[in-house]
Amino acid sequence: MSKITKKEYGEEMEKGFNLRTAMEEASRCLLCHDSPCSKGCPAGTDPGKFIRSLRFRNIKGAAETVRENNPLAGCCAQVCPYGKMCEQACSRTGIDKPIEIGKIQRFLVEEEKNQGMEFLKAAEPKKEKIACVGAGPASLSCARQLALEGYSVTVYEAQDKAGGVLTYGIIPTRLPQEVVDFDIQTIEKLGVEFKFNEPIDASKLEELKNDYDAVFVGAGLWKSKMVDIPGKDLEGVVTAIDFLREAKTNTDQLVLGENVIVIGGGDVAMDCVTTAKQLGAKATIVYRRTIEEAPADMDEVSFVQSMGIPIVQEFAPAEIVGENGHVTAMRFEGRDGESGLTMKTDQVVLAIGQAVGDDVADIAAGENVFTGGDMVNGGKTVVEAVAEGKEAAEKIADYFNK
Ligand SMILES: Cc1cc2nc3c(=O)[nH]c(=O)nc-3n(C[C@H](O)[C@H](O)[C@H](O)COP(=O)(O)OP(=O)(O)OC[C@H]3O[C@@H](n4cnc5c(N)ncnc54)[C@H](O)[C@@H]3O)c2cc1C
Ligand code: SF4
Structure with a gap:
């Protein structure tokens, strides 16, 4: 390619x-x-x-x-x-x-x-106010449903744009930003207010609980899991979410290695390796099991294969090697317990899973707090987060009408 x-x-x-x-x-x-x-x-x-x-x-x-x-x-x-x-x-x-x-x-x-069609109209204003934490699919869906019913909704988002993984994760060759922006505009037009660069932690949540009649938290999985091996802190080792976010929102300034190794076997790993290859790197994916055992969608795997990207299977990370503080190679151990492999690299992308961010890790559903999306279901799909946001909106309306 x-x-x-x-x-x-x-x-x-x-x-x-x-x-x-x-x-x-x-x-x-x-x-x-x-x-x-x-x-x-x-x-x-x-x-x-x-x-x-x-x-x-x-x-x-x-x-x-x-x-x-x-x-x-x-x-x-x-x-x-x-x-x-x-x-x-x-x-x-x-x-x-x-x-x-x-x-x-x-x-x-x-x-x-x-054709400039417009279909949505909010109902007569109601007195209750709701805060949504996060502007990803779950919160956007909850916010839209409540706005349609006439409630006043404010969304608090840690990043500087709405969309969550839609804006900061999924690669533009699969999802152009203008598609994301158009969906979000239809929600904004209902009067939903967005506050960006507003990370919410447990203490700010207490304020929101007092200032609003209900709070929905859909903060996704924004903490990247790390491998605990020597060399993990070397320059050139990056997490999948950081890599994809930079590639998508800051493409011109993206620091891209010549030999990129992506570690992982999920859809996120596939997106990272595709991105690295598309932008001109020699990219390889290394997974600790066989590709048949990988959680990635087989269509995504086929797409990676169609680009001629090597998929090294049954090798687990053992050490990241560096010189002058920067990664130069990576060593792997075979699943059979005997074989080993060392590969030259100047950038390692870790795509081995996501977890709930530390700031929201202790937040749980309670009296007037509702939750949904990836942070509750452990990481599924956009459409399931949308469904959970809608369901949460129904629960919130029921709570007001009790
Ligand atoms: C790289 C990648 C590719 C994917 N590809 C697909 C795909 O092709 N198809 C598919 O269906 N699904 C895909 N998924 C999964 C899908 O994106 C998620 O299931 C979906 O985005 C979950 O929505 P959410 O609203 O729960 O969380 P998110 O989309 O993660 O949104 C959470 C939002 O909360 C914000 N936030 C986090 N902490 C705080 C805080 N403390 N205060 C305020 N805001 C906060 C975040 O910045 C973010 O905007 C992919 C996921 C990734 C990571
Ligand atoms: S109605 Fe739905 S299930 Fe039946 S043929 Fe059409 S698209 Fe398929």
């Missing part, structure tokens, strides 16, 4: 449907009465309904269903693991192949944006 420029890194790879191809795909839909596809979506986006509308050329109605049901409809259309959700449930699978639901949803969100 040829090196792409830093500008191109911000552009996505796969093109979407146009009206003709979207209609063609919708015409394959069997219009099932029980819509198994809709049951397959945790956030209740209801593909059965929007594909039916599209099939009858009601593009506006279809786009409205998508937006009303899913606050992050644009992002979900790009990053959802459909193969394990709506498309897996699709009845058409038994005949030939599932309807490309994600691509249809993406087309409808693009129509919504390009």
Whole structure:
């Protein structure tokens, strides 16, 4: 694969449907009465309904269903693991192949944006105020639902932009920032207020509990797990989240090694190694088990393989070697307990898992405190965080109406 420029890194790879191809795909839909596809979506986006509308050329109605049901409809259309959700449930699978639901949803969100459609309207203002901690999918979803019901919502975010992993983690070739920004604008338009660079810890949470009628905490998993081996503090050793955040938001200034080793076998590791390769490094992934045992989505693994990236399996990190304080090589021990491997490197990216940040680690749901998303479920998907944010909003409304 040829090196792409830093500008191109911000552009996505796969093109979407146009009206003709979207209609063609919708015409394959069997219009099932029980819509198994809709049951397959945790956030209740209801593909059965929007594909039916599209099939009858009601593009506006279809786009409205998508937006009303899913606050992050644009992002979900790009990053959802459909193969394990709506498309897996699709009845058409038994005949030939599932309807490309994600691509249809993406087309409808693009129509919504390009035609300036607006569907959402907040109910009459209610007196209760809610604070949401974190501006990732869980909090955004909770905030939008409450704003729609007329509540006043303020979101407190530690970073300087909203979106959580959507903005700071998922690579732009899979999720362009403009898609994230458009979804967030539809939430802002409902009057949700955002306060950035506002990290909340246990003591600030006490203030929020007093100042607001309820608090939702959706702070994700922002602490990177570390390997406890010699050399882990050397210059050139970085965590996955820091690496991806810099690559995405500060591409021109990104410090990129020539020989990058990514440690891990999950989707995050795949994103890191793809990023390093796309930006021009010689990138390798090293995983302690076999790739079949890895938690990464097999489509992501295939994508990595299609880029010609070597995947070294069954070797665990043993030591990071350095010279003058900077990493120069890495030593691994084989799973068989006998073999060893030393690889030259000038940058090591650790993608071995995430945990709840120290500042929010002691926060638990309580009287007027509600929680959801990755920090509660241990790290799942965007659409599941959206679903949990919606559910939390319902619980908060029930709490007010008790
Ligand atoms: C690199 C990467 C790639 C992924 N790829 C996919 C994918 O392709 N498809 C998919 O469905 N899922 C993917 N996921 C998982 C998905 O992104 C998460 O499940 C989802 O973002 C969880 O949403 P959340 O709101 O719980 O947390 P987050 O998205 O982590 O958002 C939490 C927010 O809280 C903020 N925060 C943290 N602490 C504080 C504090 N103390 N005070 C204030 N704010 C705070 C953070 O800055 C962040 O903005 C990926 C995850 C990663 C890391
Ligand atoms: S399950 Fe598949 S075929 Fe049936 S309504 Fe949904 S998208 Fe159409």
